[in-house]
Amino acid sequence: MAQALRLLSPTTFNPSVSKFSVTASTGRPLPSLPRRLPRALRASASLPPPDLGLIYSDGGAGAGAAIDVDAVTEAEMKENGFRSTRRTKLVCTIGPATCSAEQLEALAVGGMNVARVNMCHGTREWHRQVIRQLRRLNEEKGFAVAVMMDTEGSEIHMGDLGGTSSAKAEDGEIWTFSVRAFNSPLPERTINVNYDGFAEDVKVGDELLVDGGMVRFEVIEKIGPDVKCRCNDPGLLLPRANLSFWRNGRLVQERNAMLPTISSKDWLDIDFGISEGVDFIAVSFVKSAEVINNLKSYIAARCRDNEIAVIAKIESIDSLKNLEDIVLASDGAMVARGDMGAQIPLEEVPSAQQKIVKLCRQLNKPVIVASQLLESMIEYPTPTRAEVADVSEAVKQRADALMLSGESAMGQYPEKALTVLRSVSLRIERWWREEKRHEAMELPDIASSFSDKISEEICNSAAKMADNLGVDALFVFTRTGHMASLLSRCRPDCPVFAFTSSTSVRRRLNLLWGLIPFRLSFSGDMESNLNRTFSLLKARGMIQSGDLVIALSDTLQSIQVMNVP
Ligand SMILES: Nc1ncnc2c1ncn2[C@@H]1O[C@H](COP(=O)(O)OP(=O)(O)O)[C@@H](O)[C@H]1O
Numbered sequence: 001m002a003q004a005l006r007l008l009s010p011t012t013f014n015p016s017v018s019k020f021s022v023t024a025s026t027g028r029p030l031p032s033l034p035r036r037l038p039r040a041l042r043a044s045a046s047l048p049p050p051d052l053g054l055i056y057s058d059g060g061a062g063a064g065a066a067i068d069v070d071a072v073t074e075a076e077m078k079e080n081g082f083r084s085t086r087r088t089k090l091v092c093t094i095g096p097a098t099c100s101a102e103q104l105e106a107l108a109v110g111g112m113n114v115a116r117v118n119m120c121h122g123t124r125e126w127h128r129q130v131i132r133q134l135r136r137l138n139e140e141k142g143f144a145v146a147v148m149m150d151t152e153g154s155e156i157h158m159g160d161l162g163g164t165s166s167a168k169a170e171d172g173e174i175w176t177f178s179v180r181a182f183n184s185p186l187p188e189r190t191i192n193v194n195y196d197g198f199a200e201d202v203k204v205g206d207e208l209l210v211d212g213g214m215v216r217f218e219v220i221e222k223i224g225p226d227v228k229c230r231c232n233d234p235g236l237l238l239p240r241a242n243l244s245f246w247r248n249g250r251l252v253q254e255r256n257a258m259l260p261t262i263s264s265k266d267w268l269d270i271d272f273g274i275s276e277g278v279d280f281i282a283v284s285f286v287k288s289a290e291v292i293n294n295l296k297s298y299i300a301a302r303c304r305d306n307e308i309a310v311i312a313k314i315e316s317i318d319s320l321k322n323l324e325d326i327v328l329a330s331d332g333a334m335v336a337r338g339d340m341g342a343q344i345p346l347e348e349v350p351s352a353q354q355k356i357v358k359l360c361r362q363l364n365k366p367v368i369v370a371s372q373l374l375e376s377m378i379e380y381p382t383p384t385r386a387e388v389a390d391v392s393e394a395v396k397q398r399a400d401a402l403m404l405s406g407e408s409a410m411g412q413y414p415e416k417a418l419t420v421l422r423s424v425s426l427r428i429e430r431w432w433r434e435e436k437r438h439e440a441m442e443l444p445d446i447a448s449s450f451s452d453k454i455s456e457e458i459c460n461s462a463a464k465m466a467d468n469l470g471v472d473a474l475f476v477f478t479r480t481g482h483m484a485s486l487l488s489r490c491r492p493d494c495p496v497f498a499f500t501s502s503t504s505v506r507r508r509l510n511l512l513w514g515l516i517p518f519r520l521s522f523s524g525d526m527e528s529n530l531n532r533t534f535s536l537l538k539a540r541g542m543i544q545s546g547d548l549v550i551a552l553s554d555t556l557q558s559i560q561v562m563n564v565p
Pocket residue numbers: 093094095096118120121122126238240241338405406407409410
């Protein structure tokens with residue numbers, strides 16, 4: 001039994017569906033609440049352990065009937081019922097510790113939704129191998145792991161330590177930072193700097209921060225291209241670590257303002273990303289909305305269907321100043337706490353994070369909380385309690401995604417770190433759902449057309465209905481993914497199954513909170529879409545007769561409430 005509300009706006013009116021009335025209508029008579037218990041309240045039959053080796057493109061009834069879903073999602077849903085699937089998405093930076101086909105598959109099985117490659121490190125050839133392996137994994141195993149390429153940006157950083165993997169700087173030691181080119185091995189206590197103007201720009205007395213303050217030096221003497229510095233806060237120097245300098249307690253920014261956000265090397269990396277078909281490009285050290293607009297036009301001119309989403313990394317003082325404009329121009333944002341913590345006082349990072357996460361949700365842009373979430377797990381197999389609390393805070397803020405950096409790129413325990421993110425997310429999400437602790441957030445109107453406004457109203461209402469009725473899932477049939485994003489923005493209690501006919505939309509939706517994206521070709525006929533979807537998912541054991549579902553479609557701009565037949 002279905003109850004339908006359909007609104008046909010002038011732009012989406014389609015004569016083939018004109019049998020539906022143009023104003024709101026209920027499809028069939030409304031009996032007293034026809035729902036059965038939501039699945040979460042029913043005794044769940046114990047299921048055999050999932051076979052994670054198998055995959056799933058359902059080719060059985062021809063391409064038209066196929067549905068793409070990965071084995072991990074399927075197993076998770078069968079095991080726990082779909083109300084308890086994970087809502088917070090997980091991004092893993094790929095590096096030497098995770099670049100083999102087996103390691104990438106282990107991460108995908110462990111819940112990685114997006115793989116990030118950082119163009120600061122490694123060669124294009126290395127990144128190409130990783131991206132192609134990920135694509136193969138998706139094709140062969142039905143995953144929808146998206147690829148995010150992160151630009152290097154015009155930051156000052158150290159060279160690569162002449163081939164050694166790290167160097168220890170001790171308290172009081174004098175080190176030379178130099179723009180000269182050296183043959184490796186480097187002279188003792190010498191660091192190469194990538195920026196030619198470095199020796200001119202720094203002044204005696206400046207404080208030099210490595211990796212946002214993990215190691216600190218004071219500039220004591222300048223000799224031509226060499227800058228002598230005394231170590232005041234000892235620590236480990238890692239290859240290509242970021243350098244910033246401070247004068248009178250403030251970050252020296254003049255130089256930053258001179259350099260382009262997207263360097264000539266970044267443009268070559270972006271061309272590389274476009275040709276390799278990455279799903280997201282994350283832009284480092286964004287200063288204004290302009291650079292995002294430029295990149296988006298560049299992509300639009302080169303990609304059919306504008307298939308690459310642009311993520312603004314919020315990590316500089318300028319990006320915090322121009323936050324709203326930057327977020328509005330972008331397709332998403334990253335709270336890049338690593339560099340942010342080097343640009344503003346550390347104690348201001350938590351409030352900046354909360355502000356960015358909130359703004360992104362209001363403006364309907366996915367947001368990633370990144371850096372040092374589980375830093376100690378680079379070396380140790382268990383996280384600190386403080387790290388677990390940090391992860392839990394980001395989950396409570398209902399960020400779309402959490403990101404691993406060094407933990408997955410070069411740490412000792414990449415899979416364990418991912419497991420920690422997954423289990424903490426699941427536990428905290430469930431706790432806050434059960435306690436109904438989430439405060440309602442005011443969601444401003446964001447639509448720019450009347451048709452978008454209808455979609456927005458439908459999604460807001462559907463999410464509210466879903467919470468009030470305690471439905472098992474929201475189903476959304478969406479071509480561009482927009483309607484799915486609007487539902488995700490409402491952060492409903494139940495998961496959102498997003499059906500889209502495009503594999504690239506499916507991958508991009510994988511970054512969004514609470515969405516379970518499927519690839520499915522569908523028509524303008526909701527009735528037949530729903531019937532087909534129900535039978536495909538039922539055949540898989542992913543839904544059951546009686547599950548209560550609210551279904552939406554962006555072609556019809558409709559809402560239906562129904563039990564799975
Ligand atoms: N493609 C790569 N090749 C080699 N090492 C990498 C690669 N990607 C990441 N790493 C290592 O992982 C660390 C953490 O990654 P990330 O946070 O992305 O970079 P960064 O530390 O430069 O901000 C890097 O400092 C680097 O040591």
